[in-house]
Amino acid sequence: MPMYVVGHKIPDSDSICGAIALAYLKNQIDEPAIAARLGELSPETAFILERFGFEAPELKLSYAGEDVYIVDHSELTQAPDDIAEATIVGIVDHHKLGDLTTSTPLECWIRPVGCSNTVIKMMYDFFGVAIPKDIAGIMLCAILSDTVIFKSPTCTTADIRCVEDLAEIAGIEDVQALGMEMFNVKSAVAGTPARDLVMRDFKDFNMNGNLVGIGQLEVVDLAVFDEIKAELEADIAALKEEGERHSVMLLLTDIMKEGSELLVVSDDITIIERAYSIETENGRVWLEGVLSRKKQVVPPLQDSFI
Amino acid sequence: MPMYVVGHKIPDSDSICGAIALAYLKNQIDEPAIAARLGELSPETAFILERFGFEAPELKLSYAGEDVYIVDHSELTQAPDDIAEATIVGIVDHHKLGDLTTSTPLECWIRPVGCSNTVIKMMYDFFGVAIPKDIAGIMLCAILSDTVIFKSPTCTTADIRCVEDLAEIAGIEDVQALGMEMFNVKSAVAGTPARDLVMRDFKDFNMNGNLVGIGQLEVVDLAVFDEIKAELEADIAALKEEGERHSVMLLLTDIMKEGSELLVVSDDITIIERAYSIETENGRVWLEGVLSRKKQVVPPLQDSFI
Missing domain, CATH: 3.10.310.20 (DHHA2 domain)
Known part of the structure; x- marks a missing residue:
């Protein structure tokens, strides 16, 4: 039975790109995984996925009886409504420790860095799995988004080094320009309720x-x-x-x-x-x-x- | 201000040896740390520390206002009584996710393996810090204890490989014999209330x-x-x-x-x-x-x- 890899409710780019990147990694190490999402894509995330040729992960709201790997949070309020009936096999995150609990041992990769995708990059390195070019691209964009192109006080040297590595893999020369393009998409609010x-x-x-x-x-x-x-x-x-x-x-x-x-x-x-x-x-x-x-x-x- | 590294109440060998091993690692990467404990040593732990020439970590029950790195649990009932007034900067563990929460981002190294010291070995590898001979010895003993000399269903290949590495560093040829010696110490119950x-x-x-x-x-x-x-x-x-x-x-x-x-x-x-x-x-x-x-x-x- 494959595990589902899923971010938080009202998913941001870190949740969506992280689910895709982590599901790919898990499949490479013989732990079958399916990326999923708990809500609609933001315009920013839609831009990122289109840019690197990805479809949106499966929209799935109920996880009772499933194995779930949680991305980008550890809070009950942000998790699937029926998470208590699922088995949480892991958490990758960069926030404060929330109120999710489990009844069995799990793996938690939580680091005080700017983005979950930076932690997922560490996981790729740990397992010695090469990151495909297109996945490097979406991971990089998620980090640029969460760190506000390195301006946020949450941004660490680990995030910056991670983007440098990912830019090389993805063949992106001007990271700043890509970031600004992304934030311009994000800034379009006209006509939205x-x-x-x-x-x-x-x-x-x-x-x-x-x-x-x-x-x-x-x-x-x-x-x-x-x-x-x-x-x-x-x-x-x-x-x-x-x-x-x-x-x-x-x-x-x-x-x-x-x-x-x-x-x-x-x-x-x-x-x-x-x-x-x-x-x-x-x-x-x-x-x-x-x-x-x-x-x-x-x-x-x-x-x-x- | 140095952080305190501390295991759970009624500390076992994993909590004590893990606090010593993690505090040493943190000091090596310029994050000042002091190993501490929440209770008396068991005869098994006293045997291990004496064998490899360590003193017991500082007995410290109150952590209000301190930075604390939690070892070997994530449960309020097992943590210091005033942990809510401390800042939890990290957790290294191999159990289910408990009910500790934080108000700021932290690092969690939690893995479904047999012993926290196996996770701490991964941390040494991640940071590229060499493990001193005597610390390798106490880490190895903690893993033998938690995995019941590899017999426990919690024991993973990661624990076994970790003990192999640590035995080489510590110069221990017969790991089984050391484990049995340790469990013989543990088995002495006569005369104890x-x-x-x-x-x-x-x-x-x-x-x-x-x-x-x-x-x-x-x-x-x-x-x-x-x-x-x-x-x-x-x-x-x-x-x-x-x-x-x-x-x-x-x-x-x-x-x-x-x-x-x-x-x-x-x-x-x-x-x-x-x-x-x-x-x-x-x-x-x-x-x-x-x-x-x-x-x-x-x-x-x-x-x-x-």
């Missing part, structure tokens, strides 16, 4: 018993939001009520100016303000230098909820 | 909200328990009440006959019996072929509690 934008890269977290949803939109120029900001605010307020969440936050990240405008609705805004030592004005605040949800937004908030 | 024996290798587990304590004594001949079995049974019954546990189990493992006598007291014995498809008689039952708490005892029980 507010809800689709809010949910494009949205994660729920369990913060000391409170459900907190945090979305992030990374663009090359924040001006693209000028005409739709009020719509986005109305939508996160609606989303908070629908999901019985304590708070919903949306980070509008300008990767050129290297900061984020935070939009927030909350049952208790003081918890949010305390977390970042800020004052919001009508649920908005500019966070200078904040690019990373994982490293700069989630940990202080987690601590503020205790 | 029942409580000390029950607690010698004892772990608490959270089984769907129920606290279950499971001890294990591995000996070369079960006859050493003939005269004290009733005392052991009285003691696990007392331990159950003192700790408000749902169940306490004690495995008396005969490594030559390759099986375990299970002694059990429980609020609901049918959960235990269902887990292993057995019938107990006066709280006793022989489990043929059962050597591993981790692989053969905990997972079916975890499932039986759901």
Whole structure:
């Protein structure tokens, strides 16, 4: 019975490219594996897959009775709904340790680096498996995405070295140019419904018993939001009520100016303000230098909820 | 500020030797580290440390405000009491994924192998650090202990290969003989109070909200328990009440006959019996072929509690 390799809900490029890359590696070492996904592709991920000639992995929401290798998270809220009825055989990740547990021994490749695909590259090296040219391409793009072309504070020397190796394998000469092309695709928001934008890269977290949803939109120029900001605010307020969440936050990240405008609705805004030592004005605040949800937004908030 | 490297409560040889071996490795890669322990040494561990010329790691129970690298578990019940006030920077383990969580990214080296020291050997290889002769010796002994000299179903080819490598580094020609010498030390129970024996290798587990304590004594001949079995049974019954546990189990493992006598007291014995498809008689039952708490005892029980 092959295992399924699957990333998190509302998959980003790291989850999708990571599932493809890890499933290939597993098949090479005689552990049959199928890449899967828990949701629709973002425009960025669709661009990456098309660029390197891949189909989207199988859309599969239920995993009861299956062996599952989890990519890019270790959180119950981000995992398949019936993960408790599956056997988790492994986790590859680069986030904080979440609340997934298992009843049998497993393998965890978790490292404090910028992207799961950097960890998967380490796995290829460990098992001595050569990375095909096209898989090197999607892995490289996932790392450029997660590290905001090396600008994010989550980016480590391991990520940069990994991209150098992968660029050589994939025959990509101008990594920066590819990254900018990708972020230009990501920045196209015109004509997209507010809800689709809010949910494009949205994660729920369990913060000391409170459900907190945090979305992030990374663009090359924040001006693209000028005409739709009020719509986005109305939508996160609606989303908070629908999901019985304590708070919903949306980070509008300008990767050129290297900061984020935070939009927030909350049952208790003081918890949010305390977390970042800020004052919001009508649920908005500019966070200078904040690019990373994982490293700069989630940990202080987690601590503020205790 | 150096990190502390520490195994689980009631430390076994894997926890103690692993803390020493991992702290040495971390210091070699310019990450200052101090090995520590959460309890007294077992006679087996004392034998190993003396054999290779090591002092016991520092006894340290409180870790608030410290950076901590966790060895050989990922369970809250087995971690330092104030682990929530510490920063977990990493976990090296070979068990099921437990309920420890973190608020920041970390590294997890978890593999489904027989011993944490096998994983630590992989870490030495990854970082390209040479293993000193004496550290190779204690790592090898920890693997022989956890795999019951390769007899346990938890033993993998990775563990065996690792012992081969370490034996060469440590200059140990007869690995089997060293293992038997170690298990003979472990088998000496005469004159030891029942409580000390029950607690010698004892772990608490959270089984769907129920606290279950499971001890294990591995000996070369079960006859050493003939005269004290009733005392052991009285003691696990007392331990159950003192700790408000749902169940306490004690495995008396005969490594030559390759099986375990299970002694059990429980609020609901049918959960235990269902887990292993057995019938107990006066709280006793022989489990043929059962050597591993981790692989053969905990997972079916975890499932039986759901």
